[in-house]
Every structure is written in structure tokens, then in C-alpha cells.
Ligand SMILES: NC(=O)NCCC(=O)O
């Protein structure tokens with residue numbers, strides 16, 4: 001991949017006048033697929049269909065055999081963040097460059113004020129850090145890291161004047177960002193009053209503090225102590241408590257970075273019992289790797305995997321998280337990209353509590369999920385779009401500007417090649433961080449072209465991002481999918497009785513032993529699956545279910561495929577323990 005830096009373009013050239021036709025691809029939205037050409041002008045999707053009348057001089061991209069999907073929306077990044085005495089390696093330029101390389105065209109970062117700091121001041125600082133650097137559009141959540149009446153006033157201002165509709169509260173990071181239950185409830189009530197969305201980091205900070213004392217006291221100082229101080233139960237308890245508090249506060253709730261089967265179980269129960277909606281986000285990290293890395297004798301390797309909540313040692317976790325995403329027990333996948341170089345991770349060499357928390361993921365989130373979810377037959381491409389972009393657009397009120405291939409939507413588009421093979425490595429990734437937690441993993445399926453606001457920024461594999469091309473997106477409060485008529489429904493299940501995925505149809509077993517996605521694609525007739533048009537006009541008959549319909553058309557075509565020869569791809573979670581750590585995280589056996 002050619003990563004040559006591209007000079008910043010002057011502001012008057014930033015809105016692309018390019019005309020672009022993406023021809024012969026299969027357009028995939030969260031509720032259906034159809035074969036159609038997509039015509040883009042001035043950064044907006046202008047036409048979708050066949051035999052379009054296009055002005056001369058339009059560039060054409062041939063997407064034969066490719067999927068044309070909405071650009072990814074990563075709802076959880078930390079670029080240019082200072083935490084635990086360290087600064088992240090990826091700033092807003094390098095971070096969004098990595099995002100675009102992987103097919104993500106919108107990120108939502110977190111403003112995290114220090115205790116006692118004005119929220120507005122912190123918000124202004126974040127805008128200053130980001131505005132001239134972002135290579136794609138971005139929005140901001142704001143952390144509520146302390147509480148006072150002044151904080152409440154500033155939340156009101158952020159919503160009314162600055163386009164913030166989501167606030168993150170911490171149940172962990174005791175004495176730093178953590179709120180007690182009383183203040184958590186007041187903050188959630190405030191979110192509800194403002195018709196914003198309360199987000200929580202769900203881990204029991206007091207239990208972590210006590211366990212940490214005991215571990216350090218007994219001589220456990222290495223990275224393995226991180227997971228030991230905060231096991232699954234510590235996460236699941238906080239998930240349940242957050243849901244109870246949100247229910248009492250009558251506040252919709254979004255639980256960020258859910259990392260364990262126990263936490264998902266607690267969420268599933270809460271979602272079935274309470275009226276204000278609860279949404280769950282998981283991470284590329286937990287889908288793509290696991291907590292066995294904390295036992296790696298190489299400090300550099302083990303510390304590189306430290307994030308909170310931690311990766312889980314239970315090796316069945318990654319597939320269970322994919323299944324939860326497919327089943328709508330979880331609604332989105334983010335990255336929580338928060339990268340620290342070895343030098344920063346070494347702050348915790350003699351004490352695991354001082355290892356700066358965070359991992360990469362913004363670049364590989366889409367490919368990792370495709371590999372683990374679509375190539376295994378657990379998820380169909382429509383659900384892939386739902387959890388990687390459409391649901392985030394709906395929940396954060398960016399729909400249908402973002403997260404959809406439709407006329408008048410932003411031209412944030414990925415031409416996805418389901419056959420493209422590559423091996424993930426720190427040596428070739430677009431991040432600046434010196435480690436990649438997915439090192440050595442072979443993935444089939446990646447973006448070939450990434451179009452950001454109408455500009456081709458990944459061009460047949462060549463990365464040509466433009467620093468400052470992105471803009472800040474105001475996210476309005478009172479999101480209809482949360483507070484409107486749709487309040488009690490999941491974003492993905494609108495218009496559906498139940499979410500249907502291949503795995504659901506046969507109660508956990510895919511209809512066919514699907515091999516890799518390109519087999520699906522080969523098997524599919526490249527004709528409309530009749531779910532809905534990409535413009536959102538419903539074409540289904542009354543009583544028909546969108547996804548069932550599209551899945552059924554895949555399954556029917558699959559009858560002609562020799563499923564005996566298809567291989568169910570199960571990538572083992574990356575790397576095993578060893579004492580040797582090579583540059584880029586290539587730890588030997
Ligand atoms: N997750 C993590 O370890 N680092 C980023 C901060 C947070 O999201 O809690």
C-alpha cells in the first residue's frame with residue numbers, strides 16, 4: 001500500500017467537485033441488497049440504478065464482483081488523548097487516515113475533560129485538535145468525569161449549541177473519571193431531560209481498586225494482573241447496575257466496549273425487561289483476539305493488549321461476541337482505538353495499573369469483523385452494514401446522511417472486495433503505533449476503494465487521504481430512533497418482527513456451511529434481492545421480512561454449491577504466549 005503523505009488541500013478545494021460512477025457493483029444496505037450503479041456528484045449520492053444518464057468526464061470505477069457499502073462509522077475512538085501520563089500515538093490525522101484505509105469514513109471520538117475542568121473548554125480543545133487534521137467526518141461524545149450543577153448547565157449548552165447528543169459516564173477509573181451511583185443517576189436523568197443518550201463504561205471501579213490492592217500486595221505486578229483485577233463478573237455486575245439505574249432514571253442507555261459473554265448476558269436480560277432502550281457496543285479487539293495474550297512472558301506483547309474492560313481469557317468469547325452482534329443482542333462494533341507505543345506502555349513495567357489502557361482497531365475493525373462474521377456464515381452482508389455503520393448512524397442521529405447508500409446521502413462509500421486477501425501487520429498498517437493486536441491474522445475481504453465525501457481516498461489500494469478533508473458533524477438531540485415512535489425498537493429491527501440472520505433461521509446453525517464470503521458472492525445471482533431499494537423505498541410485500549428475504553435468496557442460490565468442499569473458516573485468536581517479542585508484535589512461539 002502506497003502511504004505517501006498527501007499535501008493538505010486548500011479549503012476551497014476541499015468540497016470535491018468530482019463526478020464518480022461506481023458501476024456493476026452490488027449495493028448493500030442494512031435492509032437489503034441490489035445490483036445497481038451509484039452516481040456521485042459534489043460529495044453526495046445523486047443517482048442509484050441501471051442505465052443512468054451521466055455527464056461526460058465522469059470517472060468510472062468498475063465494481064464487478066464487489067460490494068458497494070456505506071462507509072464504516074466507528075462510534076468509539078480516542079485520538080490525541082492524554083491519559084495515565086501518556087499520549088496516544090494516533091492523532092486526528094493519523095487516526096482518521098488509518099480509519100479510511102480500513103473502510104471507515106466517520107469516527108465519533110470522546111472529549112474527556114479532567115476532573116473539575118469545564119466541559120465547554122475541553123470540547124473547544126478537542127475541536128481545535130481535530131478540525132484541521134481529520135481525513136474524514138467526525139462527531140464528538142463528551143465524558144462526564146465529575147459532577148456539579150455547572151456540569152449540568154454545560155451539558156445543556158453542548159446539546160443546544162454544539163451538536164453533542166451523547167455523554168459517557170465511567171463506573172471505573174476510581175478517583176479519576178468514576179462517578180458514584182448517585183451522580184450516575186443524576187447524569188442519566190440529565191441526559192434524558194436533554195433527550196441525549198447516556199453512555200457508560202461498565203465495570204465496578206471499587207471492586208477493581210480492592211482487587212488491585214490485593215494483587216499488588218501479593219506480588220502480582222505484571223500485565224496478567226490487569227485481567228485478574230477485573231474479571232467478567234466485575235463487568236457484568238456494572239452492566240446490570242447501569243441498566244437498573246437507567247431504568248430508574250427513565251434514560252435510554254448505550255453501553256460502550258462490552259467485552260465478555262457475562263456482560264452480554266446481563267445486557268440481554270435488561271433489554272428484554274426495560275422500557276427505555278439499551279444498546280450494546282462491542283469492539284474489534286474482542287472479536288479479533290483474546291485475553292490469553294496477558295500471559296505472554298514478553299512485557300511488550302502483553303502490555304500492548306491492555307485495555308479496559310480487558311480481553312477475556314475464555315477462548316470462546318470472540319465467536320460469542322460475533323454471534324451476539326448477529327442476533328441483535330449487541331447492536332454495534334467500535335474500535336475504542338486508543339494506541340500507545342511501547343515507550344508509553346512501559347510506564348507500567350513494574351505495576352500493571354500504570355500501563356496506559358488502549359489498543360488499535362480503527363483500521364482493522366471492518367476486515368476483522370468480515371473475517372470472523374461474514375466469512376464464517378454467522379452474519380450476512382446486510383447485518384455487517386448494520387453493525388459497522390447503519391446502527392451507529394441511527395443511534396447518534398446521523399441517519400440517513402450517513403450509514404446508507406441512498407440518493408441524497410453523503411458519498412461515504414466503500415467498494416468492498418470480498419476476495420482481497422491480506423495479512424495484518426504493524427509493519428504495513430497505516431497507524432503510527434508500533435504494535436498491532438491482530439498481527440499475523442490473514443483476512444479475506446477488504447476495501448478496494450474508499451470514497452470520503454465524494455473523493456476517492458483509497459484508490460485501488462492506494463491511500464490518498466487529505467488532511468483536513470473531514471468536517472465536524474453536529475449530532476442533534478431527540479433522536480427519533482431513541483426518543484421517537486421507534487423508541488422501544490432496536491435500530492436494526494425497524495419494520496421487522498424479529499431480526500433474521502442465517503444463524504437465526506436455523507437456531508444457531510447457518511442454513512448452509514457457508515465458506516468464505518466470496519463463495520456467497522459467487523453463488524448469488526447478481527440480481528436484486530428485492531428487500532428494499534437503496535433509496536429506502538420499501539419494495540417488500542406486506543408480511544415479508546427484509547433480511548429473511550435477502551438471506552433466502554442467498555440460500556437458494558447456495559443450493560447449487562458444493563457445500564461439502566466449503567471450509568468453515570475459524571481463525572484461532574491471534575498469537576500465543578512466548579517469551580520472544582519481535583518488532584511489530586511478531587512474537588514467536
Ligand atoms: N478502553 C481503554 O482501555 N482505553 C480508553 C478509555 C476508555 O474507553 O475507557
Ligand SMILES: [Zn+2]
Nearest residue numbers: 201256257308
Ligand atoms: Zn471506557
Ligand SMILES: [Zn+2]
Nearest residue numbers: 076078336338
Ligand atoms: Zn474508549
